[in-house]
Every structure is written in C-alpha cells, then in structure tokens.
Amino acid sequence: xxxxxxxxxxxxxxxxxxxxxxxxxxxxxxxxxxxxxxxxxxxxxxxxxxxxxxxxxxxxxxxxxxxxxxxxxxxxxxxxxxxxxxxxxxxxxxxxxxxxxxxxxxxxxxxxxxxxxxxxxxxxxxxxxxxxxxxxxxxxxxxxxxxxxxxxxxxxxxxxxxxxxxxxxxxxxxxxxxxxxxxxxxxxxxxxxxxxxxxxxxxxxxxxxxxxxxxxxxxxxxxxxxxxxxxxxxxxxxxxxxxxxxxxxxxxxxxxxxxxxxxxxxxxxxxxxxxxxxxxxxxxxxxxxxxxxxxxxxxxxxxxxxxxxxxxxxxxxxxxxxxxxxxxxxxxxxxxxxxxxxxxxxxxxxxxxxxxxxxxxxxxxxxxxxxxxxxxxxxxxxxxxxxxxxxxxxxxxxxxxxxxxxxxxx
Numbered sequence: 001x002x003x004x005x006x007x008x009x010x011x012x013x014x015x016x017x018x019x020x021x022x023x024x025x026x027x028x029x030x031x032x033x034x035x036x037x038x039x040x041x042x043x044x045x046x047x048x049x050x051x052x053x054x055x056x057x058x059x060x061x062x063x064x065x066x067x068x069x070x071x072x073x074x075x076x077x078x079x080x081x082x083x084x085x086x087x088x089x090x091x092x093x094x095x096x097x098x099x100x101x102x103x104x105x106x107x108x109x110x111x112x113x114x115x116x117x118x119x120x121x122x123x124x125x126x127x128x129x130x131x132x133x134x135x136x137x138x139x140x141x142x143x144x145x146x147x148x149x150x151x152x153x154x155x156x157x158x159x160x161x162x163x164x165x166x167x168x169x170x171x172x173x174x175x176x177x178x179x180x181x182x183x184x185x186x187x188x189x190x191x192x193x194x195x196x197x198x199x200x201x202x203x204x205x206x207x208x209x210x211x212x213x214x215x216x217x218x219x220x221x222x223x224x225x226x227x228x229x230x231x232x233x234x235x236x237x238x239x240x241x242x243x244x245x246x247x248x249x250x251x252x253x254x255x256x257x258x259x260x261x262x263x264x265x266x267x268x269x270x271x272x273x274x275x276x277x278x279x280x281x282x283x284x285x286x287x288x289x290x291x292x293x294x295x296x297x298x299x300x301x302x303x304x305x306x307x308x309x310x311x312x313x314x315x316x317x318x319x320x321x322x323x324x325x326x327x328x329x330x331x332x333x334x335x336x337x338x339x340x341x342x343x344x345x346x347x348x349x350x351x352x353x354x355x356x357x358x359x360x361x362x363x364x365x366x367x368x369x370x371x372x373x374x375x376x377x378x379x380x381x382x383x384x385x386x387x388x389x390x391x392x393x394x395x396x397x398x399x400x401x402x403x404x405x406x407x408x409x410x
Contacts, residue, residue: 007085007311035088035155038167039272040064042330042361043395044071044288050359050391050405051326053077061328062312066093068328069305070100071288073298077326080305087309091140094133094307096289101302102128106295114278114290116163125156164276173276179219185210188274190259200260207259211252235334235363258398267396313340316347325353329360331400333368341372349380349408356408361400369406381406 017026047068053059053075061069063082066089072080084090096113103109103124112121130138141156143149158166165174180187187206193199211217259270268285271278279285289298308315312332316324327348333341348358358381362368367383384405392403 007309033086034168035092035166036086036168037065037089038092038164038170039287040067041269041397041399042068043269043397044068046391046395046403047328047359048072048075049394050387050403051075051328051357053326057326058324059326059328060312060316060324061326062330062332063089063093063307064330065089066096067287067289069093070096070298070302073301073304074288074294076297076301077304081315081324082305082307083310083312083315085309085311087136088140090307090309091137094137095129095141097302097305097307098129098132100299102132104128106292109295110290110292112159113163114283114286115280116159116277117161119160121159122156125159162276164272170276173273177276180206180210183210183213183215187259190270191264191274193264196260196263199264200256203256203259207255208252211248211255217246217248231363235331254399258396261398262396269397313344313347316344316351319351321350322353324351325356327352327356327358329358331361331363333360333372334363336368336372338368338372341368342374342377345369345373345377345381349377352408354408354410358406358408360404361395362402362404363400365402367402367404369404381408 017023042064044067048071051057051059051072053072055076055078057075057077058079058081059072059077060081060083061072063069063084066082069080069082082090082093084093099109099112103112108124111118112124115121125141130142133141141154143154148154155166164170185206187203187210189206190199190202193202255273258267258273262270264270265279265282265284268278268287271285278287278290283292288294312329329344333344336344348356352358369378369381370383373381384407388403388405391405392400395403
C-alpha cells in the first residue's frame with residue numbers, strides 16, 4: 001500500500017527539491033498532511049443539478065470533508081466512491097458515515113456535526129460509534145500515540161469544543177477573526193443585514209477597510225495563509241492569471257461575492273466563514289447533509305458509500321471499462337501538471353460510460369482541461385460551457401473562479 005504522504009507528494013511535487021517552486025511544493029505537502037477541511041467548500045446544490053444523478057449512477061468523488069458525498073445520497077445513486085490523498089479527510093468522512101448509520105436520532109447527528117461543541121457528542125462517540133469504526137479511523141479519533149492521548153487529548157474531544165475550530169482552515173478563520181477584532185472590524189454584523197443592499201453596505205464598512213490594511217496585505221501574501229486555504233503553488237499560478245492586483249485583492253473580490261451575492265438565510269458557507277458554525281435557530285443555512293429533509297433517506301443509503309485513501313487516477317486504473325458514469329474532481333486539477341491531467345482524463349474516458357458527467361472547480365475562470373488534453377482525447381468530451389457559467393453564478397461557496405461541467409456523449 002502506498003503511504004498517504006507519498007500520494008500527496010506524487011500529486012504536488014513537480015519541480016527539483018532545491019528550486020524555488022520545489023521548496024514551496026514541499027512546504028505545502030508538509031502543511032497539507034494534516035486535518036485541513038472540517039467542511040467541504042463546494043456547493044452540493046450546484047453539484048446535484050449538474051450531475052443529474054439517478055438510481056443507476058455510479059460515482060467517484062474526492063471526499064474532502066465528506067459533506068457532499070453524504071449529500072449526494074439524497075439522489076439515491078447506486079454507488080459513491082469517496083477518495084482522498086489526505087488520510088485525515090477520509091477519517092473525518094468515515095466518522096460522518098458511522099454517525100449517520102449508528103446514532104439513534106437526527107438530533108444526535110445534528111448535535112455532532114451541526115453544533116459540534118457538546119460534551120454529549122463525546123459520550124455518543126464512545127457509546128455508538130467507536131465500535132463501528134475501522135482500526136485506523138478509531139485510532140485517529142481516540143489518539144494514535146501516548147502523547148496524543150495523555151497530553152494533547154484525543155481528537156474526538158474536538159466535538160465538545162467546536163469541531164469547526166480545529167483544522168488548518170478552522171485555525172485560519174480564528175486567526176482572521178482575531179485580526180478583525182484588533183483592527184476594530186466586526187464582519188459578523190452581516191448576519192443581521194435585512195437585505196442584499198444592507199449586506200453590501202456592511203461589507204464596505206467592515207471587510208473592505210480590513211482588506212486595505214497594510215498589515216493585512218502583508219499577512220495575506222504569506223505561504224501559510226495560502227496553504228491553510230488548501231492552495232498549492234501550482235494553483236497560485238492559475239490564480240495569478242485572473243488577478244487584477246495581488247492575491248489580497250483577489251481574496252476581497254471573492255469574499256465580497258460570498259457575503260453579498262446570496263441571501264444570508266440560505267448560505268451556510270457565509271455562516272461558517274463568519275461564526276465557524278451554522279444557523280442553529282432557523283436551521284435553514286445548513287449543509288444539505290445536515291438538513292432534516294432527507295435524513296432518513298441518507299441514513300438508509302449510507303452503505304452505498306465506499307471510502308479509500310487513494311489518488312483518483314491510480315484508483316481508476318484498477319477499475320473495469322465503463323464502470324462509472326459520474327466524476328467529481330473538486331479543484332484537484334489546479335494541483336496537476338498537464339501530463340497528470342491528461343492521464344486522469346484518459347482513465348475517465350476508459351472507465352466512464354456513455355453519458356458520463358464530470359464536474360470540477362478551478363481557481364481561475366479558465367478550465368485547465370482545455371490546455372492539458374491531447375486533441376484526440378479532448379474530442380471525446382463536450383464542455384457544457386453555457387450551463388457551467390450558469391451554475392457557477394449559483395455556487396454559494398463563491399471561493400472559486402470557475403465551475404466546469406463536461407459530458408461524454410452517448
């Protein structure tokens with residue numbers, strides 16, 4: 001078995017170790033080999049419209065935090081394979097699946113992943129979940145070493161403190177909230193806005209001055225900020241194509257879309273960014289997998305999800321011809337060299353059935369597939385560009401530059 005750290009290195013390392021880009025790549029893999037995302041930042045509502053899942057659909061997706069893989073169960077696909085080169089994300093996904101399958105009620109499940117900050121969650125883990133996890137996942141949450149168990153404490157205790165504080169992204173959000181306090185800006189006022197115009201006004205009063213602060217501009221350019229957002233060096237190259245200023249200006253543009261382009265009561269990404277939590281009062285601004293609607297349906301279908309620590313291309317190389325028809329690549333191709341992208345799509349072409357649908361995001365508005373694929377291979381797929389542009393505008397996460405849908409014609 002290939003070690004997860006080696007999978008990460010294979011995906012990111014493309015330059016000599018002592019080159020400037022090579023050093024950045026190795027710093028990124030060191031930083032990313034950890035618990036990075038406690039929530040996936042791709043909108044499942046957009047995904048489901050693009051994928052058009054049915055009872056015969058067999059899907060391969062990158063897991064990340066596992067939120068969307070569970071959300072897809074509402075469409076009753078035949079199978080979902082959730083892969084990730086980051087073992088921490090697979091362990092988080094497996095915990096979600098065990099909780100969905102074995103916690104007694106919806107409220108227990110919501111307490112775990114909605115609130116994520118109650119002592120009862122830890123008690124429920126040891127009562128209902130621990131015995132239903134594989135050895136590696138159980139070890140991860142309960143402590144893989146004496147030091148972790150006795151000194152730092154098992155990771156499952158995060159669910160009594162607020163799981164959304166404990167990841168690279170969670171730490172970054174806490175840091176940014178602290179900077180807002182120091183610079184006397186309070187963007188959480190946005191949650192009390194009464195209209196979209198009100199949202200924009202409050203944004204200009206709070207976050208606009210914050211992003212123009214000289215100290216914030218210096219901090220925002222630091223590699224650890226980019227790495228905590230999951231942006232590897234190659235993706236930064238793609239982002240630089242669309243920058244009108246520097247990276248901080250790009251942050252501001254996309255954060256403004258996140259906070260101003262969608263209604264507050266329907267955008268759980270906004271709530272997560274501002275509070276590291278969700279709207280517990282009305283329970284409308286929630287990830288799809290956390291909503292009470294469809295809970296029993298998702299619970300009944302949990303066995304349809306298979307998880308694996310694996311690279312997408314390497315996994316597909318082991319699968320039979322025409323064995324899947326839906327592929328969710330997240331923004332993984334922004335990490336890849338053109339040769340790696342071509343190898344991935346060669347396998348999608350072989351494994352994908354006629355009628356296959358493939359979706360992914362990109363840091364820039366440009367689809368990396370258009371430059372990477374050889375002409376003959378590219379001719380096997382149709383870029384649904386008009387539909388992609390419509391769906392991009394509906395994506396509540398708002399952090400990417402493009403959403404892309406490709407199909408393999410019948």
